[in-house]
Amino acid sequence: MPVQIQTLEQAIRAAFPVSHLEIEDQSSGCGESYSVLLVSVAFEGKTTLAKHRLINELLKNEIAQMHAFSQKTFTPAQYEAYLAKAT
Amino acid sequence: MLRAAIRSSLPALRPAFSQGSPSLLFRRLLSEQARSQIQSAVTASPVVLFMKGNPQIPQCGFSRAVVQILDLHQVSPEKMKTYDVLEDSELRSGIKEFSEWPTIPQLYVNGEFVGGCDILMSMHQSGELEQLLERHGVIPKLAAEEPQSAQS
Numbered sequence: 001m002p003v004q005i006q007t008l009e010q011a012i013r014a015a016f017p018v019s020h021l022e023i024e025d026q027s028s029g030c031g032e033s034y035s036v037l038l039v040s041v042a043f044e045g046k047t048t049l050a051k052h053r054l055i056n057e058l059l060k061n062e063i064a065q066m067h068a069f070s071q072k073t074f075t076p077a078q079y080e081a082y083l084a085k086a087t
Numbered sequence: 088m089l090r091a092a093i094r095s096s097l098p099a100l101r102p103a104f105s106q107g108s109p110s111l112l113f114r115r116l117l118s119e120q121a122r123s124q125i126q127s128a129v130t131a132s133p134v135v136l137f138m139k140g141n142p143q144i145p146q147c148g149f150s151r152a153v154v155q156i157l158d159l160h161q162v163s164p165e166k167m168k169t170y171d172v173l174e175d176s177e178l179r180s181g182i183k184e185f186s187e188w189p190t191i192p193q194l195y196v197n198g199e200f201v202g203g204c205d206i207l208m209s210m211h212q213s214g215e216l217e218q219l220l221e222r223h224g225v226i227p228k229l230a231a232e233e234p235q236s237a238q239s
Contacts, residue, residue: 001197048206063189068149071204 002031003062015058016040019076026068033068039079048073117184121177125185125214130198132168133225137182138192139173146173148194149204156211166225197223 005023012021020039027033036055043051051073056063063069074082129135129209136156140146140155157167172179172191179191186193186200194201196219201207210216220226 025225048209049200049202052202053187056187060189069190070149072209073204 003034003065004031005034008034008036008059009064011058011062012036012038012055016042020079024063026070027066032066034066035070035072037072037074039074039076041076043075043078045071117181121181122185125178125181126198128170128198129185129195132166133197133223134167134220135195136167136169136192137172137178137194138169139171141171142169145192146171149190152204153192153194153207156207156216159211160220160226162216162220162225163225196220196225 005025008023012018012023016038017040018038019041020037024035024037024050025031026035026071034079040054042054046054052071055071055073058071106187136144136153136157138147138150138153140150142158145151145154154169169180170178171181181190182191182193188200188203190203193203194207201219207216210219217226219227
């Protein structure tokens with residue numbers, strides 16, 4: 001069964017205090033490829049590797065069903081810096 | 088060698104799967120033998136990349152991106168070894184469990200898991216990757232910092 005965007009969103013919102021969340025279906029609808037951007041205070045003091053492991057663990061079953069999964073994880077302060085850089 | 092070892096060790100484990108709980112199953116999927124084979128694979132070279140395809144012909148955009156990043160940092164071929172997981176399905180699943188990381192590509196530096204494509208991209212952009220490669224002696228340290236030339 002294809003992975004639904006709602007499934008990912010619910011799982012993430014249930015597990016982390018979310019300041020900002022973007023989930024993009026990059027598969028043209030077949031549910032095989034998603035990209036997630038999550039900003040959360042839960043990431044304070046964690047390395048990028050540790051942050052990604054949190055998401056990987058949470059979405060383990062869903063990721064196993066996809067072809068591709070990409071993620072960006074930020075603390076609120078890191079996200080501000082990221083936005084400032086991007087503009 | 089790696090392939091043969093992982094393959095030979097897996098069938099013996101299969102009957103046990105039906106009994107254990109899912110989490111136990113997950114942890115026991117890799118036999119000690121398979122684990123030690125992968126351990127020696129990740130330490131076979133200072134830089135080890137598990138990818139889809141090979142550096143000349145990557146079979147996946149994420150693998151291609153990582154190869155390009157390493158190329159940008161001028162990691163020399165003698166210091167790098169790549170494994171094509173598409174040629175070896177046991178390795179493909181084995182490395183995911185070994186690293187506890189669900190996706191390919193995966194990069195190891197001096198036996199230590201660094202990350203997949205997203206992490207390498209962000210480390211590349213922040214300069215952390217260069218520092219890491221320098222610290223592990225994979226690329227020579229620059230005597231003086233180059234002036235800022237980032238225009239991304």
